[in-house]
Amino acid sequence: xxxxxxxxxxxxxxxxxxxxxxxxxxxxxxxxxxxxxxxxxxxxxxxxxxxxxxxxxxxxxxxxxxxxxxxxxxxxxxxxxxxxxxxxxxxxxxxxxxxxxxxxxxxxxxxxxxxxxxxxxxxxxxxxxxxxxxxxxxxxxxxxxxxxxxxxxxxxxxxxxxxxxxxxxxxxxxxxxxxxxxxxxxxxxxxxxxxxxxxxxxxxxxxxxxxxxxxxxxxxxxxxxxxxxxxxxxxxxxxxxxxxxxxxxxxxxxxxxxxxxxxxxxxxxxxxxxxxxxxxxxxxxxxxxxxxxxxxxxxxxxxxxxxxxxxxxxxxxxxxxxxxxxxxxxxxxx
Amino acid sequence: xxxxxxxxxxxxxxxxxxxxxxxxxxxxxxxxxxxxxxxxxxxxxxxxxxxxxxxxxxxxxxxxxxxxxxxxxxxxxxxxxxxxxxxxxxxxxxxxxxxxxxxxxxxxxxxxxxxxxxxxxxxxxxxxxxxxxxxxxxxxxxxxxxxxxxxxxxxxxxxxxxxxxxxxxxxxxxxxxxxxxxxxxxxxxxxxxxxxxxxxxxxxxxxxxxxxxxxxxxxxxxxxxxxxxxxxxxxxxxxxxxxxxxxxxxxxxxxxxxxxxxxxxxxxxxxxxxxxxxxxxxxxxxxxxxxxxxxxxxxxxxxxxxxxxxxxxxxxxxxxxxxxxxxxxxxxxx
Numbered sequence: 270x271x272x273x274x275x276x277x278x279x280x281x282x283x284x285x286x287x288x289x290x291x292x293x294x295x296x297x298x299x300x301x302x303x304x305x306x307x308x309x310x311x312x313x314x315x316x317x318x319x320x321x322x323x324x325x326x327x328x329x330x331x332x333x334x335x336x337x338x339x340x341x342x343x344x345x346x347x348x349x350x351x352x353x354x355x356x357x358x359x360x361x362x363x364x365x366x367x368x369x370x371x372x373x374x375x376x377x378x379x380x381x382x383x384x385x386x387x388x389x390x391x392x393x394x395x396x397x398x399x400x401x402x403x404x405x406x407x408x409x410x411x412x413x414x415x416x417x418x419x420x421x422x423x424x425x426x427x428x429x430x431x432x433x434x435x436x437x438x439x440x441x442x443x444x445x446x447x448x449x450x451x452x453x454x455x456x457x458x459x460x461x462x463x464x465x466x467x468x469x470x471x472x473x474x475x476x477x478x479x480x481x482x483x484x485x486x487x488x489x490x491x492x493x494x495x496x497x498x499x500x501x502x503x504x505x506x507x508x509x510x511x512x513x514x515x516x517x518x519x520x521x522x523x524x525x526x527x528x529x530x531x532x533x534x535x536x537x538x539x540x541x542x543x544x545x546x547x548x549x550x551x552x553x554x555x556x557x558x559x560x561x562x563x564x565x566x567x568x569x570x571x572x573x574x575x576x577x578x579x580x581x582x583x584x585x586x587x588x589x590x591x592x593x594x595x596x597x598x599x600x601x602x603x
Numbered sequence: 604x605x606x607x608x609x610x611x612x613x614x615x616x617x618x619x620x621x622x623x624x625x626x627x628x629x630x631x632x633x634x635x636x637x638x639x640x641x642x643x644x645x646x647x648x649x650x651x652x653x654x655x656x657x658x659x660x661x662x663x664x665x666x667x668x669x670x671x672x673x674x675x676x677x678x679x680x681x682x683x684x685x686x687x688x689x690x691x692x693x694x695x696x697x698x699x700x701x702x703x704x705x706x707x708x709x710x711x712x713x714x715x716x717x718x719x720x721x722x723x724x725x726x727x728x729x730x731x732x733x734x735x736x737x738x739x740x741x742x743x744x745x746x747x748x749x750x751x752x753x754x755x756x757x758x759x760x761x762x763x764x765x766x767x768x769x770x771x772x773x774x775x776x777x778x779x780x781x782x783x784x785x786x787x788x789x790x791x792x793x794x795x796x797x798x799x800x801x802x803x804x805x806x807x808x809x810x811x812x813x814x815x816x817x818x819x820x821x822x823x824x825x826x827x828x829x830x831x832x833x834x835x836x837x838x839x840x841x842x843x844x845x846x847x848x849x850x851x852x853x854x855x856x857x858x859x860x861x862x863x864x865x866x867x868x869x870x871x872x873x874x875x876x877x878x879x880x881x882x883x884x885x886x887x888x889x890x891x892x893x894x895x896x897x898x899x900x901x902x903x904x905x906x907x908x909x910x911x912x913x914x915x916x917x918x919x920x921x922x923x924x925x926x927x928x929x930x931x932x933x934x935x936x937x
Contacts, residue, residue, distance in 0.1 A: 329871050494867060516867045528862025533828060533850045536878035537663050544870035 274299045275580055277368035279334045283324055285521045286591060287584045291324070292340060292368075294581065299371050306375045307356035309346035311366045315393040316577070316586045316599040317342070317427075321520045330546045339367040340583070343398060344603075345389040346372055346380070355382075363392050368583050370603065384558075394427060394598040395561050395572045402514060402547045403431035404557040408439070410545045411488045411512040415440035418482045420501055423492030424463065425453035426590070427573070427598035428514060432490045433463050434570045441488075445481050447474060447497060449593045456596055461571065475500040485509060485538070493518045495527065502531035505538045513544040521591055573597025608633045609914055611702035613668045617658055619855045620925060621918045625658070626674060626702075628915065633705050640709045641690035643680035645700045649727040650911070650920045650933035651676070651761075655854045664880045673701040674917070677732060678937075679723040680706055680714070689716075697726050702917050704937065718892075728761060728932040729895050729906045736848060736881045737765035738891040742773070744879045745822045745846040749774035752816045754835055757826030758797065759787035760924070761907075761932035762848060766824045767797050768904045775822075779815050781808060781831060783927045790930055795905065809834040819843060819872075827852045829861065836865035839872045847878040855925055907931025 273296045280293035302308045320342050323334045334341050344366035348356045356362070356374055364380035366372050374380045383392045394400060406428075407413050419436040423429040424446030436444045446463040448454050454466035467477045474497055478486065485506025491498050494516030501511065519526030535542060550557075564570040575595040577586040580603045589595045607630045614627035636642045654676050657668045668675050678700030682690045690696070690708055698714035700706050708714045717726045728734060740762075741747050753770040757763040758780025770778045780797040782788050788800035801811045808831055812820065819840025825832050828850025835845065853860030869876060884891075898904040909929040911920040914937045923929045 499862065513867070513870045515870065519867065526864055526867070528833065528864040528866055530860055530862040532862055532866065532876070533847070533853065533860070533878075535876065536847045536849065536880065539877075539879050539883060541875060541877040542866070542869065543873075543875040544867075545873050546870065549873060 272299060273297070274369060274371045276339050276370075277580065277583060278337050278339055279324060281336070282326055283321075283521075286588050287321070287324070292584045300373050302350060302352050302373055305353045306373045307348045307351035307353050309348045309356075309362055309366075309372050309374050309380075311344050311346045311370055311372060311580075311603045312361075313345045313389045313393055314366070314368060314580070314583060314601040314603060315343040315397060315399070316583065316590065316601060317398065318515050318517045318520060318590050320587055321591070330548070339369050341365060341367055342583075343393065345383065345392055346374070348374065361389055361392075363397070368580065370580060390574050390576070390598075390600055391565075391572055393600055394574055395431065395565070395570065396558050398547055399427040399598055400431055400561055401550060401554055401557055403428050403435055404561065405547065405550045405553065406490060406512045406514050406545060407432050407435055407488070409550070410543055411490065411510050413439055413441065413488055416442040417487035418443045418445070418485070418506065419488045419490065420445045420447065420478070420482065420486050421490040421492070422447040422497045422501075423515075423517065424448045424457050424466070425593075425596045426492060427595075429490070429492050430457060430461055430573050430597055431570070433457060434461055435564075436488075437462050437464075438564055438569050443482070445478075453593075453596055461573070469497060475503055478504040482506075488512065490514060491516070494529075495519060499529040499531050502529050502534050502540075502542075505534050505540045507538050509538055509540045511540065511542040513542060517591065575599045577601050579603075606633060607631070608703060608705045610673050610704075611914065611917060612671050612673055613658060615670070616660055617655075617855075620922050621655070621658070626918045634707050636684060636686050636707055639687050640707045641682045641685035641687050643682045643690075643696055643700075643706050643708050643714075645678050645680045645704055645706060645914075645937045646695075647679045647723045647727055648700070648702060648914075648917060648920075648935040648937060649677040649731060649733075650917065650924065650935060651732065652849050652851045652854060652924050654921055655925070664882070673703050675699060675701055676917075677727065679717065679726055680708070682708065695723055695726070697731070702914065704914060724908050724910070724932075724934055725899075725906055727934055728908055729765065729899070729904065730892050732881055733761045733932055734765055734895055735884060735888055735891055737762050737769055738895065739881065739884045739887065740824060740846045740848050740879060741766050741769055741822070743884070744877055745824060745844050747773055747775065747822055750776040751821035752777045752779070752819070752840065753822045753824065754779045754781065754812070754816065754820050755824040755826070756781040756803075756831045756835075757849075757851065758782040758791050758800070759930045760826060761929075763824070763826050764791060764795055764907050764931055765904070767791060768795055769898075770822075771796050771798075772898055772903050777816070779812075787927075787930055795907070803831060809837055812838040816840075822846070824848060825850070828863075829853065833863040833865050836863050836868050836874075836876075839868050839874050841872050843872055843874045845874065845876040847876060851925065909933045911935050913937075
């Protein structure tokens, strides 16, 4: 056990990408568990685009991270010592650990034990918020139907790569992934079974969508916003649905974020554009997790993980999501 | 009976507002009804924003009006002479008469007889596409609930003025109308019973929405698009719904139309933005018409009409919709 607890706190609000000024490493004593508490070592951190939004001084679905507060984020921690009946040394716990080495777990912190047989990284990816977002966004918000032409952006990212796989499993007529670069496009086609890909860095997205989805897009799962959302709106099928999961293209630059001018196509096409927050689905996670467990056991779905070593590299890991440096779920191994 | 049929044909596609070059008056002989046909004199024309969109060379929910073709539009015509059993002189027919003096009615043209007791102008307003759009947009697409804070733009226009009245009847908690100018705002408040108004020409819409709807907008019925749509997105309540009926602010200037940058609020607020075309509801018109007939009989709803005299003034009447020169439904008395 290290004798110090490293805590990555928000030193100042970033104006664009996270940089060296954004996060400060503080060291404090390892906290001592009181009665009813357990001390747990954070092992893995889930790196999600939404963390960047919490760094802005903007009221969202959760309050912003306060200055000098540990950066908020989900993680998996291992119990080291326990004064609480419900935790035993060796247990793996899941919850908002934040970017630090140690946490105290108690009734109040709401950490949940990982189900038996679920690894820490699976818990943060397919069984965690990422997998749940893909599952409920596609099936519940997007009301995916068999035969649908489904388009997903950020398709080599954690959520996008999962959306595409679930769409295939659920009988989509065609799954088109939009990603940046040839390597990512090959990966989602060859490894994950996407039917077609568009490399937004080298191809004209709108023109390619017209080629690949000549009768229109039935369901577009949007992880990026911006021009790609606009292109998909422009090629929407009759009664097409757009699931708004995130607008990552605007997270680092709210001022120059633009609106989708083709939104008026929603009228002509009787379309629908809907946003959601996965926390609203907490009580339905078990049904999704059961489906995903089944698909994992048959090999129909793969968990794609991009591991970054070292707590101190968490800020850099977050930036990967915006530079497109990752394939699959970014996880920091503390 | 005039001996000539004046036909207003599309001479060239307008680049902004309709002007003197857009429409050409042609005269031809009054058509002679053949077997199974009736000759009818067009009495009233429904002037709707969508007519302007049909003048562009853009494939929408209906094909564009071809050059040299009579301008498409709904109207009411009176049967003068008939070789068809189903039509008798004096009958009033409703359908796409177009901008002309005379039409031939037959099985093929699909004109419908007006129900007994419904005046021609009511047929074009509350019982026609305008009333149906307000009714189904609010109730079916928008899923209005009792107690909802409802905002409607173009509130002194044909659809908007009807939406506000129906929202009140259906138990909205508060109905806020956005219109241009003090006169219109007074009219919708004093005559139509809107709870509050915003004059977008002299007030800051976003700031006023924050004042009038501090807990957010549950349902926004959008007739205009542009900055007002954006302001409403910015003040959306949790699970707020936006009904996209039209984007009149962009119809005369597609090139500089802008997208709503606040669309990403749909994510945070779990909101929904949905478009519709009233033609999809044709088979449900009777249920709406029955409700509206009831509200008319009790005086709960008023039909607000803005009559323009003379077929030759139809282009100018269309422009009224975009200059905001009308209150209520614009109808040309041929």
